Amino acid sequence: MKVDLFDFDLPQELIALRPVAPRDSARMLVVRDDAPFTDATVRDLPGLLAPGDVLVFNDTRVIPAQLEGRRGEAKIGATLHKRIDMRRWQAFVRNAKRLSEGDTIDFGAGVSAVAEARHADGSFTLAFAGEEPVEVLLERAGRMPLPPYIAGKRPTDERDRADYQTMFAQHDGAVAAPTAALHFTPGLMAALADRDVGAETLTLHVGAGTFLPVKAEDTDDHAMHAEWGTVSAETAARLNAARAAGGRLIAVGTTSLRLLESAAGEDGQVRAFAGDTAIFITPGYAFRAVDGLMTNFHLPRSTLMMLVSALMGRERMMDAYAHAIARGYRFYSYGDSSLLLP
Template sequence: MKTSDFYFNLPEELIAQTPLKDRAASRLLCLDKETGQTHHESFRDLLKHLKVGDCLVINDTRVLPARLFGRRSSGAAVEFLLLKRVEGDVWQTLVKPGKKARPGDTFEFGDGSLRAVVEGLSEEGTRLVRFAYEGIFEEVLDRLGTMPLPPYIRETLEDSERYQTVYSNKYGSAAAPTAGLHFDDALLDAIEKKGIEIARITLHVGLGTFRPVKAESLQDHVMHAEYFEIGPEAVQKIQRAKQGGGRVIAVGTTSVRTLESAAGRHETLQACSGWTDIFIYPGYAFKVVDGLVTNFHLPESTLIMLVSALAGRDNVLAAYKEAVSQRYRFFSFGDAMLIL
């Protein structure tokens, strides 16, 4: 199977630049993964598709305000983008301009309360950077950093919380798990009151999620690794749903990758944590996930490949063609799809 098999034509004006004022007011394209049939609803209608005994799995990661603007010891301006924590206060970091950022170079941010030194080079031209500060690192970032929006969003985000899910609580992502942006507290409460369990898992999204697939053959593509955690409580809720005949419905491709990675480590789903570079594309046999709430993804991306693995490539591309014709909003701040 080739990367070009997942191309579709997307008019640029359909790429959503700003979030809706009402999180749950987006449109919802419902896709039957067996028949390929579609129909159109509002995201709040998700509730009527969930049944007592189902388990909805959400990713509670929180996006770091990981873009920092500072200066070298020479006074020259510099931009840092934190990609992932390596250990302690050492981060894999994209530095611009980066060619002159050599081991031993020092930098300051804001009023000097955050300092950094390059400790070495890491993969794909990034740097290993050690930070020094007083207090709690996340609080320092909240004060000095800005939100690292995807490259296709050119508008300024007025409220940074709109690039966070309402249930986010574990800092670590360089990008939001955007399918979760559609949920508000009222909808989540209604879901639980109906008798649907909500399981929280964590996958810290890396910027590699935006990297294009350069290999012509899918088998030659190497995924970026991301850190995940799934705890005993989430496992119990998922197992209860399975044993009771309910469905496990993942919110977002990150939740899918977490569940399938955890299930792939043992004969049964167990609590675990670690790094995953799982690449899910058509032909993959799902171990846990029955359904998916997701946004509309980039052409030829690993995300549309994952969705196609669950619902079938032809079904997905036909649904995307319909979404374009119906003027759905695409990508991070766009509309949603429900696959059951």
Template sequence: MDVKDFYFELPKEQIAQDPLEDRSASRLLVLDRETGAYEHKIFKNITEYLKPGDCLVLNNTKVIPARLFGEKEGTQAKIEILLLKRKENDIWETLVKPGKKARPGTRISFGGGLLTGEVLDVVEEGNRLIQFTYDGIFEEILDELGQMPLPPYITHQLEDKNRYQTVYAKYNGSAAAPTAGLHFTPELLDEVRGAGVEIAEVTLHVGLGTFRPVKVDDITRHHMHSEFYMISQEAAEKINTAKENGGKIICVGTTSCRTIESAADENGRLKESSGWTEIFIYPGYQFKVLDGLITNFHLPESTLLMLVSALAGREHVLAAYEEAVKQGYRFFSFGDAMLIR
């Protein structure tokens, strides 16, 4: 299967740069995955497509202000660091720019010495392992010094960094937001519950591997980076019960989808679990748990576009994307949404 099979033309002006004032006022393209038929709605209409007994699965990860700007000790050269994965003993796997200035042994100072880091090693894809030293609580220092790690196609920082968090974000750990969830407000979630729909929360800390470009022509040779997930007993029971009783399992975002599909047994059942997943879902994949997906519009040739194509068929998805472009939908993290049902 060729990566070029997932290409589409997107005018730059349709890449959303800012979130809407009202999260739930974004547009919603509803796609029937069997027929390819679609209709245009507003996101707050989502409850029209959820029935009593269905289960909505949310990813409650929280984005950390993971982008740090520091100076190389000795030369004062500017260095930018993106925190990717927390290891033990204040060691993080990081992405460093420029990498050539960060050889093992390099020391970097942030915030006038409030935080310092030493490069320990170079790991896969040229990432660096950095050990940090500081006084106090790391999360508080990060909150003071760090910036939200917005995707490169967003050209400015947010005035309110909470707009790059879902309203149900709980557990720190992500280098990027699970953006399909950005459309929900507390009021809309109350409306969902009031309609008799169960809400199950799972956790997957989103790494940059989800967004890395596919650099091989044959997509089956692409390797996903591992991401940490957790499923509680309560969430597993909610999903299993809804499934047993004939309810639909609708994931909010590709990260929720990848979490439950990674953790399910061959019968599509879940139990309390945690671990690392490298699951790569592309056409031909047989879904074990998921019945429907709420998602944003993704980059051409991305693993995320391949995942939605696995659910609804590549031709249906690309036709829906063509329609979305034609109708002026907003794309990517702060853009509009799609419901695949």
């Protein structure tokens, strides 16, 4: 499909630079196949779901994966993208033309890394020096990796360390937040439990590739970056049992959806999974495991805009985005939410 089919104009003032407080007071647009759009709030979620439904969250934890350093006199920026092993990460590098294989980058605070290898996409393998865990080094020298559309408008600050982390965050490794879950609070989770709506977690370490624009003119020519995820056998069994009993699996965020679909067989059964996924979901995809999606509003021409169009239909989603823009919904990572129920 042509990528420009997923383009739209977004007023810059609708890009949210901070989340609302409290988190569950964000607005939420409800999109169904056969009903008018409903303007709701995240707090309305329990009444929009049925007893027996299950929300599936991503429990990855965002690490301060953005680093600023020097190679000699040259300024080098690095955003870690994907862990290779205990001391090596693949990273997107700013000012990469000033960096060669074998160069050492000094990130300050006693943190340095060798640019070990350059990849075909221009990223580098960075090998961190010393014996301290890389996560400890990042806490000392790194910053939270805010999306470019926020970082380009204001500097990262201490508030972001809390704001850009979900209440479910447990496992270090993401360089971008699973932002749909930023809207959840303990009070909202209690209300969902009272409604007999279940909650399950899986782990997908979101990579910086999620922010990369689609440069190809046709979706067939776009290569997705791989991300590592895991679904336990116990979680898979509970999800299958809930669905067999008539409950719907509602993915909270496109990361949860992508991992569920990667773990599901053609029979719709979710299986234990541990490994990389580079699944690219575009219109025409036959969903196996997911019955709905809660997600924020996405960038034009992005793989995520293609994913929601695959779930609900391209024209339906273009109409939904036009509705959201006309009514002043806040967009992107710190913005408002949508509940998509095909």
